[in-house]
Amino acid sequence: MMSDPMLEHYGAIVIDQAHERTVSTDILLGLLQDILVHRPDLRVVILTVSSMTDRLRAHYGSNVPVVSLEALCPAEVIYSNCSSKDYFYSALRLVLEIHRTKEEGDVVLFLASAQEVVCARAILQREGTRLGAGLGELVPVVLCPGQGRAPSLLGEGMGSRGTVTTRGRRVFLSTSQGEDMFWAVDSVNFVIDAGVEKRYVYNPRIRANSEVLRSISRCQADIRKQLTGPTGKCFCLYPEERVLPIETSPQILETNLTSTILFLKRMKIAGLGHCDFITRPDPEVLMQSLEELDYLAALDDDGNLSEIGIIISELPLDAQMAKALLASCEFDCVNEVVTIAAMLSAPSCFLEPPVGRAQEVQQCHRKFRHPEGDHFTLINIYNAFKYSQRETCTLVTSNTAREGPMWLSW
Incomplete structure (x- = not known):
């Protein structure tokens, strides 16, 4: 734009x-x-x-035409009196119980965070090997947007419309960000909804994000109930009388808006000078964003974008990181700052440790750590990656050669 x-x-x-x-x-x-x-x-x-x-x-405006589509026939909804603290293991037990019934169909399990999804996969993989061969294979599949490349929903053993062609049951593990990934999958017959989600909420008073566990909205709950069709079952791991928020909370009320204000300032230069928010942001957050842009020398004395601010707005980076990249030219550390910016912009390079091997993984990661902080640690990891491309069999860290896995996602 x-x-x-x-x-x-x-x-x-x-x-x-x-x-x-x-x-x-x-x-x-x-x-x-x-x-x-x-x-x-x-x-x-x-x-x-x-x-x-x-x-x-x-x-x-009220004269805007509205086209409404009839909702699908809802699935059978089964509520639970599960405590909000016990939803994780209750959900996993329910997956295993469904598998033991031998009823056909894949399972979608919505958990609160990507960390819970990874943990659930490890547990289901372990427990699945203990089930009898007559039940068929239990295949947990992680589907978390933003956590790297998602596997195809129509994977091995599936027909063109998602119908099962082999003896086995897939368990799709996802979060609230993956609610719209399952509409094309006809094989889903069970949905398990934990009813909670973890979101990062920006606190302007401490200038930091906090991870908050809270209930999903009624809108999200309704979407999940419709994923199975009329013949499926949706298990809600919360009481039916629980009052859910009607709508999803707008992210604009929970995010650091510095980059957003920078974009709007740039749009003003382009000739579009007004943005009428559907939900207006907190004035304190707006003022803090303007103060931060002024501190980065991105604004002139009149509050408009300076020359540096225009350059920063062209870079697809956080405003602070973009300013650091510009400053690196003066301090002759462009390569290092570019590496840091790239590593921070990409998904995490660390793999989740397999069950029972957390200590071994921590020992491997410790070889990359730098005493000056995480940013230098990322540089060490990138340098090890570059070296591994030249020496495919050996990774080098701190001038010490070591063979074997580093538990990093190349």
Whole structure:
């Protein structure tokens, strides 16, 4: 949008999953209101759940046409009085019980975080080997967006529409970010919903993120119940009387907005000067973002982007990291800062330790550690990776050759 702020090259814009309320979606919805004033010929299609319809009509006007689709027949929903502290092992026990029944169909298990997903896979792999051969194979599959390349849903042993062609049952392990990955899979017959999620919430007072465990929204719960179709079962590991929030909390209320404000400042230069937020951010967070941009010399005395700010806005990096990259030219450490920026932008390079081998993995990781901090540790890891490409059989760390796995994801 920086090069085409009025979207002159587009005749129609389709926004999918608007109810997820990501920062990017909310910003786009806000900017489009101003664009539509100047471009009445532009067509905007917003796909979302019915609970968000009134909010969008209040934002764009009550004369906006609404097309509603009938919801699928809901699956059989079974609620539980499981404690919020016990949901993890309760969910895994339920997976094993479903497998023992020999009922056909794959299982989708929604957990609170990616860490729980990895732990669940290790436990199910271990317990699956202890089950009788007559039950068929139990195959846990991790599907967490942002955790590296996701495997194909139509994997080995599956038909063109996801029907099972071999004796076995897949257990898809995912989080709230993976709710929309299963609509094309016909083989899913069971959904297990933990009913909670972990999200990072930015606290402007301490200028840091905190991991918060909280209930999912009613919107998310309804989406999960429809993944199996009318013949399936959805197990909700929470009481039916629990009151869930109607909508997903907007990320714009829970995120450091420095990069977002930098983008909006750049859009003002491009000629688009107004963003009418559907949900307005906290004024304290906005002021803190402006203070941070001013500290980075990204703003001039009038509060507009400086020359440095314009350059920072061109880089696909966090504002602080972009400024560090520019400063590295002065201190002759460009290669090191580029390496750090790349390592921080990519998914974590550390593999989760297999069950029972955590201490061994920690010993391997310790060889990469640098006394000056994590950023230098990342440089050590990258250098070891480059060396491993030249010497495929040996990895070198701190001038010490050692053969064997380093428990890193190349």
